[in-house]
Amino acid sequence: MAHLADFQQLLRQIEASPNVLFENEVLTGFSGRRMIAALQGFTRLLDPAHFCYLEVGVFQGLTLLSVAGANPEVACFGIDNFQAHDPERKNLNIFNQRREKLGLTNAHLLNLDYEDALENLGQHLGHRKIGVYFIDGPHDYRSQLMCLLLAMPYLAPNALIVVDDSNYLQVRQANRDFLVAYPSYKLLFEAYTPRHPNNMTPEQTAAARQGWWDGVNILVHDPADQLPPMYPPTRRNRLLFENDHFVHASRIGALAPQVLVAANLLFTGRWGRAAKNFRKAYQMFKANPFPGEFDDTNIFAEGTPGSRLNG
Ligand SMILES: C[S@@+](CC[C@H](N)C(=O)[O-])C[C@H]1O[C@@H](n2cnc3c(N)ncnc32)[C@H](O)[C@@H]1O
Incomplete structure (x- = not known):
């Protein structure tokens, strides 16, 4: 079982130079190179007999299939109901075609709303606990918090939770609220950009593609309390939430x-x-x-x- 020091070491290495373990030209989409290297690298540290990778928000499969390709022994699950960012309703087909083309039999899709899937997750994961959990679905405050809360019974000791789009205030606030309420989880790493990629110059967008795209919070289950508390920055004024x-x-x-x-x-x-x-x-x-x-x-x-x- 990997330890905190392994996670820290991997993050240092990724910050210095992201090593992407599996890429393919069919895997296009919106993510950062460091994000993909981290998801693949963390999953590589898992014992496939007991632990799995789970993500909320599959879209056309860039992250799920990249992680599955880099870790063929690990069961990789993705939850998506294909109701958002998909006006022509084509993402499910694109995902299925990509999975077939890459022959990734360890990538499993749960075509469901995230709440329905997470409330009954035991049925899908079987005996496995989640070792790496990537949250990249709806980015409203409640959904972010529910993605954290509903997964808790299924998380492994030392589980890593990687939260995409942590540039958004409401995502950081949900993560902070979770960390304050459940102090055995710690913020391990955070990175942000000063603006959302939609509002970037072409040079800034290129840099975000090499980095974490739209900000990241990485939480770790730390039941032995090895790390000190650390929180993502939020505004003390809670007007938007009120x-x-x-x-x-x-x-x-x-x-x-x-x-x-x-x-x-x-x-x-x-x-x-x-x-x-x-x-x-x-x-x-x-x-x-x-x-x-x-x-x-x-x-x-x-x-x-x-x-x-x-x-
Ligand atoms: C930003 S995309 C995910 C990107 C993906 N990780 C990739 O590698 O390209 C967000 C996804 O979350 C999904 N989503 C949004 N709300 C959802 C919900 N309530 N339940 C399940 N999936 C949802 C959308 O359908 C969309 O495909």
């Missing part, structure tokens, strides 16, 4: 992303585009049944009993 309450209780909370896009365009003087986006949001409002009966303070109480005592 705003959740108003989004949830608004009649049009489900339209928050579209309305924010339109309002941002309006506030920054791009009126033509703002009008178009407000029209689009309004059409969605008219076309969809929005369950909120009131402007705000909707509580969505359907299904709740008047009162109930257990036992």
Whole structure:
């Protein structure tokens, strides 16, 4: 079983010069070279008889198939429901074609929503515990926290949890909240870029591709308490998280992303585009049944009993 010192040594080596163990021209996608080297290298330290690799967020298979290719003895599981970033619904086919072309029989897909998959993970993993867990699915605060919490019963002692897109404040906050609540997990490594790759210059994007792409937090289960506590930086002001309450209780909370896009365009003087986006949001409002009966303070109480005592 690998130790903390092995993980630290591998990270030092990857920071100096990332050694990617398996690559193939069919494996395109969005990730950093250091990220792929770390996932492959950490998985190589696992005893395949007892431990497996798991990821949430497969997309077209770049990370899952890269890790499986570099570690043919290790069972590698990926969870994706192919509902996001896939307007033409082609990612599942692309993943299957790539897996077949590479002949990677140790790469297993769980075509499910991550909550459904993680709540019943024992059925899929069998006797194996998760040695390396890569989280790269939905990046909202709750999903990030749930990905951590639901996997806990299946994590090996010394398990590594690699969290992609840790540039985002809400991802760092979820990781911090988890680390504060469960102090036997420690932050082992963190790396960030000053902006998201979408907002980078071509030179910055090229550097991110060689690095960790959109920021990383690597957590380690440290039941022997060998590492001191360390937390990803967050803002002390929690306003954005507290705003959740108003989004949830608004009649049009489900339209928050579209309305924010339109309002941002309006506030920054791009009126033509703002009008178009407000029209689009309004059409969605008219076309969809929005369950909120009131402007705000909707509580969505359907299904709740008047009162109930257990036992
Ligand atoms: C950034 S991509 C993952 C990239 C991937 N690791 C790679 O190597 O290219 C995020 C993926 O998370 C998946 N996803 C988003 N929400 C999900 C959910 N609720 N359950 C399962 N998968 C989800 C999306 O379908 C998408 O394919």
